[in-house]
Amino acid sequence: MIAAAVGLFLPIGAAWWGLRALRLRPATDSRLTTAAVACCLGIGLSSLTTFLAVSLHLFPGRAFVIGDAVLWLALGTAGWWACRPTSQAAADAAPRPALGLSDWLARAAFAVVVTASFSVPVIEYLSAPHGQWDAWAIWNQKARFFYRAGDGWAAWLAIFWAQPGHPVLVPLSVARLWAYAGEELTLAPALLSGVYGATALAVVMGTLNVARTRAWVAGSVLAAPFAFSHLVAAQTADLPVSMLVVTSLAMLRQDDPRVWRNPQRARSALLLAGLLASLAVWTKNEGAVFLAASALLVAWIALRHGHGRDMVWWVAGAAPVLAVVVWFKLVLTAGASPVYGPSTTASALGYLVLPDRHERIIGLMWPLFQSWGGPWARWSLPVVMGGALGLALTPVGRSGRGVLAVVAAMLIGYYGAYVVTSMELTQLVNTTYERLVMQVWPALVLAALSVGEPAIPALPRSVGGGD
């Protein structure tokens, strides 16, 4: 297990030092946000190098592990070396403001909530070490194909229930850690799932600035529902999608206009947002819905700040990974039939204009909408949605508007998929609704707690600063 943990944290560390060396900074700059971005990039980029090794018949032998470790160590060391002269400046951080009783209470409540929430995956792991249904039927099964068959992985294209057309960030990440461990540890996908959950939490809190109490309240609200902690236990691909969605959106936050007036900061934020969005597409097909929705947000941001050409940086960030996804979809898995797609274009159009179908889908979704979150968290989704929407309509909620618009576009896209699918609706909606909402839940919480506040001038290099 130690070897698997080393395999997980090597690329994350390399990404951390790489971000600092290349001076790639999120729009909302904080160490916690940068750490979250490093987690996303470390896991995402190492899945791509693993895919390259698989394609070159180098996976999963000892040579792969040594080569992979050397690669990430070398990149991390180079990054650390490049930013060594500036690391001293971090020690000059200004003191944080004193905390009041309410601040401490919010932090204590967060500790209680997170302890309870992260005990859920531990409890569930002890009774279901292989994860939930989709984990062993799809994601961990594909990881086994990569690990056991190497370049013969494509055999799973014949397994229709394994969603053969979905991209493979999650299975490759699991198989990579198994290669490090030298065995198929069930703890490896469980550890990864925990990191996905912790990263989503970190990015929301870091973006809202952990020097402020709202970040701790947001962390509590995000982690509390059973839907969240149950999905951390699931070992499926929905949580990494939600992690990448919220991290990409965090790069595009509009709460600090200075970022967008600084060309270097704006470009690095757009580059990271594009890269993270493309990794969401590399994780699951739903990532494509996010990519399309966030492209509109990026266009709006670029035009609003009079830097239309800066969109090129977002495209440059997304293009390399998207090229791999296109190759994967159009060449490697071209024969895989879409599981959820419409049978024909005519039938899809027919469904779109059928009032009975919309009525049926809304009828199926309504009770799930109310009960989403778990036994003691009913109505959490409507309340948070209403809160985010209400806040976005006020002047102090400006910074959450873009995030909310992307979330709305994604939910409309998912609803559209329900409308045009040829699958049996009752089972489809009942088995996917909770997970699809979970993909946008961290972004929704981010939007709902995005209350505009004056910047703290005393925190230039601490958790909330960095300039």
Next chain:
Amino acid sequence: MVGRVQQGLAVLAVVWAIIAAFGAVRGARAQPPDPMAQLEAEFNKLARDLPPAGEVGYLERYEDAGAEDAVRAHYAAQYALVPRVVVSRVGHEFMIVAHGMPRPGHDPRLDGYFLVSVTPEDHRVYRRLVP
């Protein structure tokens, strides 16, 4: 005034979060036991009598083949026996016949096959001679 409203909402949100988090722990403890680890271990025992890769057949349950337990058994066999592809079709050289899947007495779908091995849990591997 606005600050007090925000503080009040924050208190409500945190109290709700604590209640919901403990509800989540309760929900986790109430989850039914997962049979996958056991099923996987059972089907693993068949691996030594199957080819190392390629397609092998899987006999669907003679009735109500779409029931959750029947589907779960098929998927579990696939999960355990990767990198083989376990297809629910008769006619392959090797057939996996899980416990409770064949028709009691005589199942004509197994005509031409002979028994290769059987596990203590009554999962079987059948084979037919190919020209």
